[in-house]
Amino acid sequence: MSGDIPKIRLRGLSKSFGPKVVLDGVDLDIRAGHSMVILGGSGSGKSVTLKCILGLITPDAGLIEIDGRDVAAMTRREREAVNDRIGMLFQNGALFDSLPVWENVCFKLLAQRRITRRAARDKAAEVLAQVGLAASVGDLSPAELSGGMQKRVGLARAIAAEPDIIFFDEPTTGLDPIMGAVIDGLIVDCVKRLGATAVSITHDMASARRIGDDAAMIHKGRIVWRGAAATLGDTGNALVDQFARGEREGPIQMELRK
Amino acid sequence: MDRALDLTAGLGRFVLAMLRGAGAVALFAAEAISHLVRPPFYGRLFLKAFVEIAWFSLPVVALTAVFTGMVLALQSYTGFARFNAEGAVANVVVLSITRELGPVLAGLMVAGRIGAAFAAEIGTMRVTDQIDALTTLSTNPMKYLVAPRLLAGTIALPLLVVVANTLGVMGGWIIGTQQLGFASGAYLKATFDFLQAWDVISGLIKAAVFGFIVTLMGCWCGYNSGGGAQGVGRATTAAVVSSSILILASDYLLTAVMFSR
Numbered sequence: 001m002s003g004d005i006p007k008i009r010l011r012g013l014s015k016s017f018g019p020k021v022v023l024d025g026v027d028l029d030i031r032a033g034h035s036m037v038i039l040g041g042s043g044s045g046k047s048v049t050l051k052c053i054l055g056l057i058t059p060d061a062g063l064i065e066i067d068g069r070d071v072a073a074m075t076r077r078e079r080e081a082v083n084d085r086i087g088m089l090f091q092n093g094a095l096f097d098s099l100p101v102w103e104n105v106c107f108k109l110l111a112q113r114r115i116t117r118r119a120a121r122d123k124a125a126e127v128l129a130q131v132g133l134a135a136s137v138g139d140l141s142p143a144e145l146s147g148g149m150q151k152r153v154g155l156a157r158a159i160a161a162e163p164d165i166i167f168f169d170e171p172t173t174g175l176d177p178i179m180g181a182v183i184d185g186l187i188v189d190c191v192k193r194l195g196a197t198a199v200s201i202t203h204d205m206a207s208a209r210r211i212g213d214d215a216a217m218i219h220k221g222r223i224v225w226r227g228a229a230a231t232l233g234d235t236g237n238a239l240v241d242q243f244a245r246g247e248r249e250g251p252i253q254m255e256l257r258k
Numbered sequence: 259m260d261r262a263l264d265l266t267a268g269l270g271r272f273v274l275a276m277l278r279g280a281g282a283v284a285l286f287a288a289e290a291i292s293h294l295v296r297p298p299f300y301g302r303l304f305l306k307a308f309v310e311i312a313w314f315s316l317p318v319v320a321l322t323a324v325f326t327g328m329v330l331a332l333q334s335y336t337g338f339a340r341f342n343a344e345g346a347v348a349n350v351v352v353l354s355i356t357r358e359l360g361p362v363l364a365g366l367m368v369a370g371r372i373g374a375a376f377a378a379e380i381g382t383m384r385v386t387d388q389i390d391a392l393t394t395l396s397t398n399p400m401k402y403l404v405a406p407r408l409l410a411g412t413i414a415l416p417l418l419v420v421v422a423n424t425l426g427v428m429g430g431w432i433i434g435t436q437q438l439g440f441a442s443g444a445y446l447k448a449t450f451d452f453l454q455a456w457d458v459i460s461g462l463i464k465a466a467v468f469g470f471i472v473t474l475m476g477c478w479c480g481y482n483s484g485g486g487a488q489g490v491g492r493a494t495t496a497a498v499v500s501s502s503i504l505i506l507a508s509d510y511l512l513t514a515v516m517f518s519r
């Protein structure tokens with residue numbers, strides 16, 4: 001059954017901020033239990049797409065289905081129940097700097113009352129170990145962590161409640177290549193262990209090939225290509241190939257003078 | 259002719275924008291209040307906000323109150339000496355403090371401290387996606403961030419004003435007895451003989467309203483903060499300015515209503 005119904009289905013998703021059209025009819029299917037990578041230039045609306053799926057931004061038009069159900073038709077409570085099963089790693093971490101790391105990691109479990117505060121410290125240590133961090137990190141404040149450690153804590157927070165769907169917004173941006181590869185490895189492990197459906201945003205080709213089964217490219221508010229992540233760099237699509245090789249000349253013109 | 263039309267159109271737009279803003283703030287407040295009666299409740303966050311407002315504002319509010327009481331005693335003494343009415347000093351001090359200056363000055367001090375702090379904290383959470391993160395972590399940000407702060411402000415400010423009243427009267431008493439030559443017992447008797455419960459209670463009601471206004475504007479401005487450090491800076495300024503103005507405006511309205519006999 002999960003073979004037929006995509007975990008997430010987007011049809012005609014559109015969003016403008018004032019006069020600025022960001023999404024202009026995005027159509028995308030995300031297969032259950034697979035890892036989808038969304039590529040696209042900076043400011044092309046990748047984060048906005050994820051925020052629409054999460055209900056953080058209301059789209060102007062279009063359909064969003066999760067497990068075959070239209071989220072716009074859900075009651076507030078049903079919508080919250082869906083979000084309870086989704087984990088998100090934000091682009092800049094978005095860790096709560098007023099709380100220690102352990103409380104960040106177990107925030108969702110505590111909010112859902114699936115765990116006591118006393119048990120949360122041990123649980124946090126367990127999840128931190130899964131992302132390669134020592135239990136002692138749990139007592140630090142997020143401000144005391146390096147960028148790579150913050151990403152790991154963000155990852156730990158996203159997976160702690162064992163979600164069905166996980167979103168990763170630029171998990172490796174701003175990290176050195178080795179740390180980027182480490183984070184990619186952790187993402188692949190975690191997604192596999194949870195059997196989750198993953199959607200990752202990136203503009204790093206190496207990273208895309210490492211974490212993706214499927215890939216799609218967004219350009220000018222639409223999905224212009226989709227295919228297997230393994231074929232990236234040699235897709236035959238001029239837009240994707242230019243993006244993958246990072247070439248200045250090609251169909252994508254940087255709009256510098258606008 | 260065109261000029262006049264432009265002007266009226268501009269004025270109309272301004273008034274409409276004001277009304278829209280007021281409506282949005284009212285809806286925001288209503289939603290926050292609705293979360294106060296629906297579980298889960300965040301007692302820990304309420305306590306944290308309460309301590310931040312009540313305890314850490316004590317020094318500023320206390321100093322303000324003492325000096326205000328002292329100045330009131332001096333000013334009213336020199337003023338009333340012209341009418342040979344120096345005896346009214348103690349009365350003037352206690353009535354001005356309890357009815358007006360205690361709540362208003364405490365409100366303005368807390369607006370500077372707490373309104374700014376809440377706007378900066380919540381604004382930073384907005385621009386760093388922490389508010390969105392709350393939603394993805396099964397937590398309603400209005401319930402988590404706004405409701406406990408509103409409740410804490412509404413309860414904490416009256417308590418601060420009780421302290422401010424006491425210290426303000428004490429400031430007047432110090433000047434009255436040390437500098438103006440009143441006997442301590444007579445000054446205190448004059449203070450309490452004419453004081454009515456309503457003078458104090460009306461001041462505490464004002465304080466509760468001001469506490470609500472300060473925390474509401476702090477949360478509102480932070481919650482709707484624009485992008486980046488600049489956006490947070492603007493939110494902080496807006497919180498302090500708007501809550502100060504609203505305190506003075508609502509002070510007028512409350513006084514008009516409560517003392518309209």
Ligand SMILES: Nc1ncnc2c1ncn2[C@@H]1O[C@H](COP(=O)(O)OP(=O)(O)O)[C@@H](O)[C@H]1O
Nearest residue numbers: 017020022040041042043044045046047048049
């Ligand atoms: N809340 C918002 N208000 C106004 N504009 C926004 C908002 N969120 C995103 N945008 C704009 O939408 C465009 C796409 O943003 P985003 O999805 O974050 O890009 P990216 O693909 O780099 O993640 C950007 O130009 C951004 O300025």
Ligand SMILES: [Mg+2]
Nearest residue numbers: 046047091169
């Ligand atoms: Mg982004």
